[in-house]
Amino acid sequence: MSFSEKNKAMTELLYQLADDDFIHAHRGSEWLGLAPHIEEDVAFSSINQDTMGHAAMYYKLLEDLGEGKADDLSHRRKPEQYRNAIILEERNGSGEYLESPQYDWAFTVIRHFFYDVSKKIRLESLKQSSYEPLSEAARKILTEQYYHLMHWEVWFKQLMTSTAKARKKMEAAIFKVWDDFGGVLTLGPYGDEMVKAGLIEDEEVLKTRFTERMQKYFQSVDFKLVTEPQMKRGDGRAGVHTPDLEHALSTLSEVYVSDAEAAGW
Amino acid sequence: MIEQLTFDVLNDEQKYQHFMERINRGEKIEADDWMPDDYRQALIRLISMHGISEIMGALPEKEWVPKAPTLNRKLAIMAKVQDEMGHGQLLLRVAEDLMKPLGKNRDNIMQDLFSKRLKFHNVFHMPSPTWGDAAVIAWLVDGAAILSQTMMLDTSYGPYGRALKRICQEESFHAKHGESLVLSLAEGTDKQKQMLQEAVNRWWDALLMFFGPKSKNETGHSNVDKNIKYKLRTKTNEQLRQEFLTKYVPKMKLIGLDIPDKTIRFDEDKQEWIYKEPDWNEFKKIVSGNGPKTNERLHLRQSSYEQNEWVREALGHISSAAVG
Numbered sequence: 001m002s003f004s005e006k007n008k009a010m011t012e013l014l015y016q017l018a019d020d021d022f023i024h025a026h027r028g029s030e031w032l033g034l035a036p037h038i039e040e041d042v043a044f045s046s047i048n049q050d051t052m053g054h055a056a057m058y059y060k061l062l063e064d065l066g067e068g069k070a071d072d073l074s075h076r077r078k079p080e081q082y083r084n085a086i087i088l089e090e091r092n093g094s095g096e097y098l099e100s101p102q103y104d105w106a107f108t109v110i111r112h113f114f115y116d117v118s119k120k121i122r123l124e125s126l127k128q129s130s131y132e133p134l135s136e137a138a139r140k141i142l143t144e145q146y147y148h149l150m151h152w153e154v155w156f157k158q159l160m161t162s163t164a165k166a167r168k169k170m171e172a173a174i175f176k177v178w179d180d181f182g183g184v185l186t187l188g189p190y191g192d193e194m195v196k197a198g199l200i201e202d203e204e205v206l207k208t209r210f211t212e213r214m215q216k217y218f219q220s221v222d223f224k225l226v227t228e229p230q231m232k233r234g235d236g237r238a239g240v241h242t243p244d245l246e247h248a249l250s251t252l253s254e255v256y257v258s259d260a261e262a263a264g265w
Numbered sequence: 266m267i268e269q270l271t272f273d274v275l276n277d278e279q280k281y282q283h284f285m286e287r288i289n290r291g292e293k294i295e296a297d298d299w300m301p302d303d304y305r306q307a308l309i310r311l312i313s314m315h316g317i318s319e320i321m322g323a324l325p326e327k328e329w330v331p332k333a334p335t336l337n338r339k340l341a342i343m344a345k346v347q348d349e350m351g352h353g354q355l356l357l358r359v360a361e362d363l364m365k366p367l368g369k370n371r372d373n374i375m376q377d378l379f380s381k382r383l384k385f386h387n388v389f390h391m392p393s394p395t396w397g398d399a400a401v402i403a404w405l406v407d408g409a410a411i412l413s414q415t416m417m418l419d420t421s422y423g424p425y426g427r428a429l430k431r432i433c434q435e436e437s438f439h440a441k442h443g444e445s446l447v448l449s450l451a452e453g454t455d456k457q458k459q460m461l462q463e464a465v466n467r468w469w470d471a472l473l474m475f476f477g478p479k480s481k482n483e484t485g486h487s488n489v490d491k492n493i494k495y496k497l498r499t500k501t502n503e504q505l506r507q508e509f510l511t512k513y514v515p516k517m518k519l520i521g522l523d524i525p526d527k528t529i530r531f532d533e534d535k536q537e538w539i540y541k542e543p544d545w546n547e548f549k550k551i552v553s554g555n556g557p558k559t560n561e562r563l564h565l566r567q568s569s570y571e572q573n574e575w576v577r578e579a580l581g582h583i584s585s586a587a588v589g
Binding site: 026029030032033034035036037038039041042045046048049052053055056059070071074075097098099100101102103105158159161162163165166169248251252254255256259261262263264265 | 320323324327328330331332333334335336337338339340343344346347350351353354357396449450452453454456457561564565566568569572573575576577578579580582583
């Protein structure tokens with residue numbers, strides 16, 4: 001494969017990794033001060049901070065590849081240039097983060113748990129990546145990922161096996177996330193090139209690992225789901241997004257783009 | 266053991282005398298030690314207010330977490346607000362231990378907050394409409410907090426002192442973060458400089474109020490004397506305010522900021538700052554729960570607390586099942 005093909009595959013993959021973590025960390029951080037208890041607020045904000053740090057590492061790799069400044073890449077692109085999965089951009093619930101947010105903790109637990117299960121599988125594969133800076137980053141991130149996954153696994157198991165009310169909310173959240181979780185598992189339009197370049201394993205291999213692992217988790221809480229994760233609202237890897245992303249990006253970049261003359265912040 | 270037995274036969278007055286001797290010797294009181302109700306109440310009031318202020322303090326800053334301009338600023342402010350939450354948790358744990366013999370727990374603290382019985386710091390009732398406010402909060406509000414917390418490091422209550430030690434270490438990082446935010450704006454474009462100056466203008470009175478009134482003459486009520494008697498604190502409100510002005514007025518001038526008080530000056534003879542008093546009636550109004558953002562922030566906190574009740578119920582179900 002030509003250099004430019006390989007380069008394209010590499011940057012596309014890095015944008016997926018960076019944008020997934022960037023928007024996911026943002027959605028998590030909107031919970032700040034609103035989590036079910038103070039201990040969770042402390043733990044959750046630590047996880048969000050780590051995840052934002054992972055995004056920053058990937059944006060830096062893109063910067064090193066000549067894509068532009070990491071801050072511009074994260075704050076100045078148009079929504080259709082983002083490569084994150086649609087389910088990650090979805091609001092935490094109705095309302096604004098500052099005004100009467102009606103956030104759904106069950107949805108958050110499920111989205112974070114599923115995402116962290118798949119993120120770990122993806123990182124394990126990236127450890128073998130042919131692109132050395134990426135495999136190095138994956139190794140670093142994995143050390144933190146262990147704790148994140150454990151955190152959400154505990155929430156998942158506890159809320160799935162406590163009151164009937166909690167179970168009902170959790171099951172509803174599982175179905176909702178499952179409908180679009182295929183968007184996290186896909187490598188998008190350049191997936192084949194990524195695999196050919198040895199950057200990451202095949203999408204189907206990763207997806208099978210994910211569903212097998214999820215089946216074990218489901219079994220442990222006496223839950224069954226026979227369908228595959230879907231991509232009902234479209235492929236974020238191909239630039240398809242919902243108004244939720246645009247809304248989030250305008251908040252995230254509000255200050256950064258407010259003064260075109262500013263050399264630093 | 267023998268000492269404990271002799272102590273138990275003392276009457277309350279003798280116990281109180283023994284307690285005050287310990288305080289005056291500079292000994293630390295621990296959670297399980299005998300303490301007069303008055304001391305316990307003073308601690309609960311002071312520490313639960315401190316703890317809940319840390320938590321309510323996360324809300325004005327929370328507004329700026331997603332909007333922080335760059336990746337590094339986002340990471341730094343996320344870390345800072347997480348620290349504040351952690352401080353809140355640490356302090357509430359200390360307060361909860363003190364409340365346990367009275368049959369109270371964290372839910373009582375939260376309910377007291379929502380009913381405005383439990384007060385929180387005046388600064389956290391104020392709006393923070395721009396990124397400049399985030400910078401001023403991190404630099405000057407945290408700077409003020411460091412002064413008052415450092416003063417209490419040697420407090421007579423051991424668990425509070427140990428919590429404060431950790432808090433002060435982290436706060437010094439926050440002040441550095443704040444200084445860096447402020448410097449970037451102060452060295453930036455005219456628009457950035459203006460944003461900073463406007464934020465300073467907005468926060469000046471609140472910063473002077475932060476330390477509380479000089480005496481109870483200003484507000485009709487003060488716990489300072491009692492807290493000094495019990496060695497919970499070592500300095501008066503005015504001493505702290507003077508320290509703050511000495512530390513920050515020159516720094517503010519150095520980076521080109523106007524002090525929003527034309528009359529402020531340092532009196533060489535008296536060796537003290539002469540400044541325009543903030544409106545203490547306004548202060549009273551704010552801390553009694555009628556500040557510009559009080560209701561909005563309490564509502565945010567309360568509605569999320571209520572919305573997540575099913576989660577706490579579920580967790581309660583699990584822990585009672587485990588015990589059963």
